[in-house]
Amino acid sequence: MTSTELDSDLPQAEIKSHYRISKVWLIPFVAFSIGIWMVVDNYYNRGPEIVITFDNAEGLEAGKTRVKTLNVDIGFVDKVLLNKDRRGVLVHVRLAQQAKSLLHQNSQFWVVKPRIGKGGISGLSTLTSGSYIEFVPGDSSEMGEEFVGLDQAPVTAQGIPGTRINLVSQQGDSLSIGEPVLYRGFEVGRIEQSQFNIAERLVHYQVFIKAPYNELLTENTYFWNASGINLNATADGVKVNVGSIETIISGGVAFDVPTDLPLGNAIDQAKDHILYPDQNSVYERRQYQAKEYVILFEDSVRGLEVGAPLEYRGIRVGTVAEIVSYLTPGNSFGSNERRIPVVVKFEPARIGMPNSSDSVDKISQYVEMWAKQGLKASLKSGSLLTGNLFVDLDYYEVDKNSDLADEFNQYQVIPSISGSLAQIEQKVFGILEKFEAMPINVTIDSINQMLSKATVTMQDLNQVVAQVELLLANQQTQQIPQHINQTLDELSDTLKSYNEQAPVYSEVEKSLQQFQQLMREMQPLIKELNNKPNSLIFENRAQSDREPKGQKND
């Protein structure tokens, strides 16, 4: 047996190709699939990325700083990059998917970090947790992806109902964002923005009055600075206005409708409102339709200020608008005109007339008529303490000046008369002149003569007094009061015996009663004698009285 035969006898192996993949590979496959799914899922479910611009990145850290709204974590800072112009930072924020619908264009972002200011201390919790970005969704219809972050938390959050008003102030007023807006001491809003307009040289404030207090705003509402303590010395005297403690410390704005105005209609938000420096200014510097006149004063105008009242017998009818200090053709040094022109505004709205141009036209006619009837202006002292003056209108005797004079720099001129102080001064001078003219020496001689005569009279009087003293010292004279007292006592005793309880009185009364009774009994007899004088001797047969008859006997 050969090896070949031997080989042929042996069973032949069936060789098959084995292409099956090992089941072990399932594990990496599944893992790979899950990975792919996670990536896809993450890609499709990830939230939007937004870019917020801040001035700096203080407190912001990529991957750590969270974004919150209503204290709910909705995202994180992904990247913090410098701006192209390197004047700010671009903060890339990845938000959760659910926040996508909140990204309105007017949404607000700001960094919450520890702050200490006039409004108090805030953000203390971030000392331990770290700064975060606060997000307040807006209410705009348009959505956005790029936002400008706020320096600090907004005074009024988006969506809070209320009214925003623009205030304009000529003074700086030192009002800050966040300071309160007060209505009669009650906080109803806050200052949201303050901006100095260089072109206008005015300060613009935006204040927010929250609902429902915005209903207090009407077209006759006036705003004033209620900060600190306001000390005001005017022609009316010294006035001190003190606000609430908060406004004294931090300041604030107050508003109200002046007591001399009706409430008015709803406020016009588009119109800028004047921020007056204090409450008194609302009454004194309020904008009125006015007719301007000039008054030429002979007296010194020292103490008269712009804004001083123009009064008619104590009722304010206008305001001093200007004290003309420059020379005009009418009062140049070369002319005979020495009077000082003062421009006054006659404001008809202050005396109950509508604040309109029609009222100004009417008051112009009235002033012309009043001037012809003797209306004149004079300077009077409003306060002896401050020495401030005001212009007073009143009627005086009609003379050749009682009319509106020719125009002075396009203003009509109201006639004037020297003020009370000047009049007093003139009277004092007049009295002094009379004193000077008096024959003092002759008068003193006469007084000396009179005094010498009076001395003689007094000596005589002293003698008389001495004699009277002697008379009074006499014992008999001193006993006179005693005798008078004794006599009065006796008289009193006598009168006592005749009073109602006295026996004499009762005896008299008893006697009178008996007399009356006797007279009553005598009356029939007297009448009988009157009818028949001889009836005492020859009386008729006794005739009994007629008697009333009873019904039973009828």
Added chain:
Amino acid sequence: MIKPLIILSLGILLLGCQTPRMTVSYYQLAPMLKEGQQVALDKPQLLVEPVRLVDYLQRPNLLLKLESNELFVTKYQVWAEPLADGISRTIVNTINTNQQSIRADSSVFTRCRKKDQCVSLELLVESFYPTEQATVEFSGKYRLIRNRQVIHQEDFMLSRTLELDGYVHSVDLLRGLVTELSTKISQQVSHLE
């Protein structure tokens, strides 16, 4: 003989001058209190002012009305006291006897104790007599005053029918009329309180 005749004649003449004597009757109007009673000082007070009489009643004699405008003045029928006093006392005694809620006093005897609880009675009597038509009449007017203000005023006319002859029965009925008026007044004062 002549002397006794003269004396006898004079005696007869003197007998001719003899006057038949008539007795004067005195009538008391006010009823007397049957028993004493303590005055309750806290009750509302009716102060009876002196009663005023029209002129023809201001006489001691009783009157008899003959016709509508004719009066007969009796000679021998006399009031025992002034008629005004009698009417006043009748009112006071009647009210204090019959009425428990108020106290009546004569202003002659006492004054108002409390001004708020004191009502004064002013009474004017215009008729107070029997008539030939077998009636007795009592008429007049009165007013009630408190704190110097008149709070009630009324004219009254009361009458009753005479059952018997004579003045005794008439005076009894007149007293009854005063009692009737007193009761009416006291009820009005009680209602005022």
